[in-house]
Amino acid sequence: MYLLNRMELSIQTAKSDDAEEVSNLVLRSFAEFASPHWEPEACQWFQKMNCASELVGKIHNAAHSSIALVNNAIVGFLLMPKPTLLGMLFIHPNEIRNGVGNAMWIHTCKALRSEFPTVSTVELNATPNAISFYTDIGFIPVSDMCLQNGCRVMRMSCRLPVKDIEAECNLTSA
Numbered sequence: 001m002y003l004l005n006r007m008e009l010s011i012q013t014a015k016s017d018d019a020e021e022v023s024n025l026v027l028r029s030f031a032e033f034a035s036p037h038w039e040p041e042a043c044q045w046f047q048k049m050n051c052a053s054e055l056v057g058k059i060h061n062a063a064h065s066s067i068a069l070v071n072n073a074i075v076g077f078l079l080m081p082k083p084t085l086l087g088m089l090f091i092h093p094n095e096i097r098n099g100v101g102n103a104m105w106i107h108t109c110k111a112l113r114s115e116f117p118t119v120s121t122v123e124l125n126a127t128p129n130a131i132s133f134y135t136d137i138g139f140i141p142v143s144d145m146c147l148q149n150g151c152r153v154m155r156m157s158c159r160l161p162v163k164d165i166e167a168e169c170n171l172t173s174a
């Protein structure tokens, strides 16, 4: 359990049963923040690929996936298809800039350190709206911004922290 601005946040492993609620969250967050940077066909493809039935398989096959909960409602979803690739990170629009994304990343770094200790670098494709966030948590650009199949993204990379990341990020465990 984490305390963020007096809000109690718990982060736990995502299960296939969560797929429907996760899909609603992902599609809402995507529509509000990321879709303006993508072409219409790419947005339709994203919606199709992240319906509940598709997410069941993605969650089941992930190297790591987690949900963040406030009052038993899912407010964040993070998925790593493999331990070196952050594939999805979506926070509910009502909880943006409350530290949930940061807490989920810290939780993931700890999980990677114990479950995949040889992994030292994580990469991702960042949409323009998310670049400031990823820069803040330690990612650096490794490509220019480019259009990939209608999706505007920049490749970014992060060397995993080796120190006590919770203390470093000033995050309180409740």
Ligand SMILES: CC(C)(COP(=O)(O)OP(=O)(O)OC[C@H]1O[C@@H](n2cnc3c(N)ncnc32)[C@H](O)[C@@H]1OP(=O)(O)O)[C@@H](O)C(=O)NCCC(=O)NCCS
Residues within 6 Å of the ligand: 029, 030, 033, 034, 088, 089, 090, 091, 092, 095, 096, 097, 098, 099, 100, 101, 102, 103, 125, 126, 127, 129, 130, 132, 133, 134, 136, 137
């Ligand atoms: C990008 C995203 C995951 C960030 O999650 P979040 O919970 O809002 O981020 P946090 O509150 O943990 O932010 C941590 C820090 O990152 C930086 N940051 C986050 N969002 C930012 C923004 N929109 N602009 C500038 N800096 C930002 C800030 O430094 C922030 O710290 P501060 O609020 O104390 O200044 C979230 O905005 C989101 O889900 N966006 C829509 C989906 C998406 O684009 N996902 C990424 C796909 S590649």
